[in-house]
Amino acid sequence: xxxxxxxxxxxxxxxxxxxxxxxxxxxxxxxxxxxxxxxxxxxxxxxxxxxxxxxxxxxxxxxxxxxxxxxxxxxxxxxxxxxxxxxxxxxxxxxxxxxxxxxxxxxxxxxxxxxxxxxxxxxxxxxxxxxxxxxxxxxxxxxxxxxxxxxxxxxxxxxxxxxxxxxxxxxxxxxxxxxxxxxxxxxxxxxxxxxxxxxxxxxxxxxxxxxxxxxxxxxxxxxxxxxxxxxxxxxxxxxxxxxxxxxxxxxxxxxxxxxxxxxxxxxxxxxxxxxxxxxxxxxxxxxxxxxxxxxxxxxxxxxxxxxxxxxxxxxxxxxxxxxxxxxxxxxxxxxxxxxxxxxxxxxxxxxxxxxxxxxxxxxxxxxxxxxxxxxxxxxxxxxxxxxxxxxxxxxxxxxxxxxxxxxxxxxxxxxxxxxxxxxxxxxxxxxxxxxxxxxxxxxxxxxxxxxxxxxxxxxxxxxxxxxxxxxxxxxxxxxxxxxxxxxxxxxxxxxxxxxxxxxxxxxxxxxxxxxxxxxxxxxxxxxxxxxxxxxxxxxxxxxxxxxxxxxxxxxxxxxxxxxxxx
Amino acid sequence: xxxxxxxxxxxxxxxxxxxxxxxxxxxxxxxxxxxxxxxxxxxxxxxxxxxxxxxxxxxxxxxxxxxxxxxxxxxxxxxxxxxxxxxxxxxxxxxxx
Numbered sequence: 001x002x003x004x005x006x007x008x009x010x011x012x013x014x015x016x017x018x019x020x021x022x023x024x025x026x027x028x029x030x031x032x033x034x035x036x037x038x039x040x041x042x043x044x045x046x047x048x049x050x051x052x053x054x055x056x057x058x059x060x061x062x063x064x065x066x067x068x069x070x071x072x073x074x075x076x077x078x079x080x081x082x083x084x085x086x087x088x089x090x091x092x093x094x095x096x097x098x099x100x101x102x103x104x105x106x107x108x109x110x111x112x113x114x115x116x117x118x119x120x121x122x123x124x125x126x127x128x129x130x131x132x133x134x135x136x137x138x139x140x141x142x143x144x145x146x147x148x149x150x151x152x153x154x155x156x157x158x159x160x161x162x163x164x165x166x167x168x169x170x171x172x173x174x175x176x177x178x179x180x181x182x183x184x185x186x187x188x189x190x191x192x193x194x195x196x197x198x199x200x201x202x203x204x205x206x207x208x209x210x211x212x213x214x215x216x217x218x219x220x221x222x223x224x225x226x227x228x229x230x231x232x233x234x235x236x237x238x239x240x241x242x243x244x245x246x247x248x249x250x251x252x253x254x255x256x257x258x259x260x261x262x263x264x265x266x267x268x269x270x271x272x273x274x275x276x277x278x279x280x281x282x283x284x285x286x287x288x289x290x291x292x293x294x295x296x297x298x299x300x301x302x303x304x305x306x307x308x309x310x311x312x313x314x315x316x317x318x319x320x321x322x323x324x325x326x327x328x329x330x331x332x333x334x335x336x337x338x339x340x341x342x343x344x345x346x347x348x349x350x351x352x353x354x355x356x357x358x359x360x361x362x363x364x365x366x367x368x369x370x371x372x373x374x375x376x377x378x379x380x381x382x383x384x385x386x387x388x389x390x391x392x393x394x395x396x397x398x399x400x401x402x403x404x405x406x407x408x409x410x411x412x413x414x415x416x417x418x419x420x421x422x423x424x425x426x427x428x429x430x431x432x433x434x435x436x437x438x439x440x441x442x443x444x445x446x447x448x449x450x451x452x453x454x455x456x457x458x459x460x461x462x463x464x465x466x467x468x469x470x471x472x473x474x475x476x477x478x479x480x481x482x483x484x485x486x487x488x489x490x491x492x493x494x495x496x497x498x499x500x501x502x503x504x505x506x507x508x509x510x511x512x513x514x515x516x517x518x519x520x521x522x523x524x525x526x527x528x529x530x531x532x533x534x535x536x537x538x539x540x541x542x543x544x545x546x547x548x549x550x551x552x553x554x555x556x557x558x559x560x561x562x563x564x565x566x
Numbered sequence: 567x568x569x570x571x572x573x574x575x576x577x578x579x580x581x582x583x584x585x586x587x588x589x590x591x592x593x594x595x596x597x598x599x600x601x602x603x604x605x606x607x608x609x610x611x612x613x614x615x616x617x618x619x620x621x622x623x624x625x626x627x628x629x630x631x632x633x634x635x636x637x638x639x640x641x642x643x644x645x646x647x648x649x650x651x652x653x654x655x656x657x658x659x660x661x662x663x
Contacts, residue, residue, distance in 0.1 A: 008631045186624045236620060243616040250595040251612055258658050262608035357610040
């Protein structure tokens with residue numbers, strides 16, 4: 001089929017890279033934003049703009065907050081009849097469900113605290129099953145008051161899941177699409193290296209003033225090669241994080257018997273009760289358990305704060321409390337869990353030292369999930385993610401640039417479509433993200449279903465960007481530049497400036513305040529990045545305008561013939 | 567892309583994605599069961615094989631396009647998937663019995 005090995009690899013690089021490249025743009029861009037998801041949350045939810053808090057006192061703050069949690073009405077309505085056995089007795093009303101487990105989770109960047117409960121369904125059909133109906137909330141850890149939980153946390157609940165699931169949850173198709181895209185990213189990196197023989201020269205080659213097609217290819221190679229370990233690592237660890245659950249769930253499929261046997265052995269070794277005893281018991285001081293956990297971590301020479309707290313079999317003699325360390329001071333996501341008997345506070349089990357394999361896995365996934373407190377490294381992640389976007393976007397442009405002359409002569413609409421989709425995936429995507437922030441500031445805070453309106457603004461703007469790119473794409477058929485690139489750059493610049501101004505007007509947190517008089521870097525950072533985005537967009541728009549004028553008077557240069565792209 | 571005939575390319579893509587997935591899935595299952603049988607802790611065995619399995623997937627994905635014959639690609643991937651997945655089940659039965 002292919003004349004040579006190199007040509008087969010070039011075909012794979014070009015066509016899989018093109019098709020899945022649109023998905024990869026979203027993964028890299030929203031992945032880069034996810035590094036600062038909590039900061040974007042603060043920008044979008046002004047009432048949560050205060051300093052990050054450590055895990056609060058259980059006895060004073062968490063216990064009363066847990067007591068106020070209710071089972072989620074929608075989850076109750078959806079699941080109660082499937083879990084409850086009507087033959088054994090009447091169904092328990094939602095507000096009377098007994099709590100079985102409680103948890104609280106925080107990171108070094110969270111002012112507010114996420115808490116939740118799992119409520120037990122009495123008289124279940126299957127006693128062995130995990131018959132839980134959940135109820136979650138967000139609290140202000142300084143007071144224990146509930147923070148409104150109906151608002152969308154745009155950073156951590158929209159941009160962050162966007163980068164691994166495209167927010168397409170039906171049958172987890174988003175996660176599988178992103179998985180395929182990640183595999184193609186790995187394949188594109190390998191085939192890219194195979195295609196380009198002069199690998200090391202590409203580290204240092206960028207010829208901005210030659211033919212635009214040549215400099216595009218230089219930039220594509222440079223951004224791919226310079227950050228090659230970064231791109232490979234993130235695509236690989238991204239796959240690894242989900243592999244056991246979605247891509248290769250062998251332990252939930254044909255190896256389930258082996259896995260289940262291991263669970264039983266493990267449970268016996270830890271000595272932590274798997275079931276409730278059915279005997280009521282009181283709860284000893286969890287604050288004392290947290291203090292003991294901190295003391296033991298310090299004794300292991302890894303002093304730290306509590307990041308995750310979980311109460312199992314609440315109110316039962318078999319109840320126990322698991323306390324995990326916040327992973328803000330090292331790469332590997334290590335919990336160093338300590339498990340205490342709930343009724344007495346005695347230590348039941350300490351997580352043993354990890355094996356070499358588990359340590360490798362925790363290091364790899366920890367390096368992807370970046371829970372650590374190292375701001376320089378976090379910024380390098382953003383840079384790496386944006387370099388990935390540059391690499392993919394220049395790939396699109398090179399594809400179009402190489403073909404548009406030929407397509408123009410043949411009347412083939414191919415490059416016109418690819419170019420319009422590239423506009424949508426580059427400027428359209430950023431417009432959708434920034435436009436969502438503008439919508440967040442324009443819509444009233446107490447609007448019912450505000451989050452849904454924000455999502456609608458996001459998708460709506462993205463679809464409009466696609467339509468605009470298609471409508472304006474006629475010049476591509478004559479081998480010229482689509483004016484939509486320039487127009488969307490202006491649109492993006494206006495939206496970004498509008499977001500910063502709207503933030504200042506609606507919250508009073510303008511840049512003079514957040515940088516100088518009363519520094520609050522999460523909001524100042526988002527504002528400054530928005531302004532930088534606007535500046536880059538204006539620069540690009542002006543440059544594009546010049547190119548468009550030259551393009552009309554001059555014949556475009558012939559594409560570079562250095563590399564055999566098919 | 568003139569030398570690449572469309573049906574042939576579609577077959578190779580199908581082999582690379584679906585065949586490669588089934589092959590790597592079998593590899594992960596079989597390897598996990600084998601390591602567990604050798605006394606490696608189950609989750610250690612699983613995680614090691616997940617890492618290897620992703621690299622195997624990448625390898626067979628690329629090979630599906632590089633190989634001379636499409637039928638050989640299908641034979642190796644489908645045959646390998648059947649062999650590995652079958653072996654995983656048999657190994658597990660031997661361990662648990």
